[in-house]
Amino acid sequence: MKLQMIGTGNAFAKKYFNNNSLIEQDGFKLLIDCGITAPLALYELGIGMEELDAVLITHTHGDHVGGLEEYGFQMKFKHGRKPVLYVADTLVEPLWNHTLSGGMTQEGLEKLEDAFDVRPLRAGEVQELAPNLCVELLRTQHIAGKKSYSVILNRDVFYSADMTFDRELLTTLVRDRGVRRIFHEVQLEGPGQVHTTLDELLSLPEEIQELTKLMHYADNKDQFEGRAGKMSFLEQGEVYSI
Numbered sequence: 001m002k003l004q005m006i007g008t009g010n011a012f013a014k015k016y017f018n019n020n021s022l023i024e025q026d027g028f029k030l031l032i033d034c035g036i037t038a039p040l041a042l043y044e045l046g047i048g049m050e051e052l053d054a055v056l057i058t059h060t061h062g063d064h065v066g067g068l069e070e071y072g073f074q075m076k077f078k079h080g081r082k083p084v085l086y087v088a089d090t091l092v093e094p095l096w097n098h099t100l101s102g103g104m105t106q107e108g109l110e111k112l113e114d115a116f117d118v119r120p121l122r123a124g125e126v127q128e129l130a131p132n133l134c135v136e137l138l139r140t141q142h143i144a145g146k147k148s149y150s151v152i153l154n155r156d157v158f159y160s161a162d163m164t165f166d167r168e169l170l171t172t173l174v175r176d177r178g179v180r181r182i183f184h185e186v187q188l189e190g191p192g193q194v195h196t197t198l199d200e201l202l203s204l205p206e207e208i209q210e211l212t213k214l215m216h217y218a219d220n221k222d223q224f225e226g227r228a229g230k231m232s233f234l235e236q237g238e239v240y241s242i
């Protein structure tokens, strides 16, 4: 399996695109999150939106879903098909009613399923998306009253949604569930009210830090090179075999 971050930035980053990633397994391309900057980020990497086989959404903030309107419209009007959209069953209604309906509603486009081939996912259930690619959503805490879902890829790779620090989850995943890689969002400075801070991640045992790569960071990430313990930063555009 390959992972390429089309962006590694947080919601306010200007040097980096939104934290969205391209997973590739046996030629199947899955985009995890499609934020405001995703159409441009893909364009700059030379990847057409029509090359994606599916998009999976973690939660309904703009840096994770703001590119879906263009994606849906490009696929409908340029390519004449509905793109596959994996999303937690609980987010189907808010994704349309609170995010996309304003821009996308027109005759024939009255619900999410009119624009996308919606494949609802239930948290805690492993679902095969393609040969040798399965995912499981885990409900993780981000903002009170807003549902957010981290992802386990092929049972042993944890990819965090935006989330507050959850030491117990990370420890259990590694020690009891055989997770061998962690891709984790990070807030480099300040208190982690809705995100996980670097200081919190630095409090993890070294054996867990060694498995952890950091993403969803601010523009001043370079100042933190060498200050992330045993962890390292994912780089935008680079292709990782995972």
Ligand SMILES: Nc1ccn([C@@H]2O[C@@H]3COP(=O)(O)O[C@H]3[C@H]2O)c(=O)n1
Binding pocket: 010, 011, 012, 061, 062, 063, 143, 162, 193, 194
């Ligand atoms: N209670 C909140 C809610 C939101 N925010 C900021 O808004 C951003 C939305 O995208 P994000 O990537 O979840 O990061 C959030 C915070 O920067 C925040 O700082 N506090």
Ligand SMILES: [Zn+2]
Binding pocket: 010, 011, 019, 061, 063, 064, 162, 216
């Ligand atoms: Zn975010």
Ligand SMILES: [Zn+2]
Binding pocket: 059, 061, 142, 162
């Ligand atoms: Zn968020």
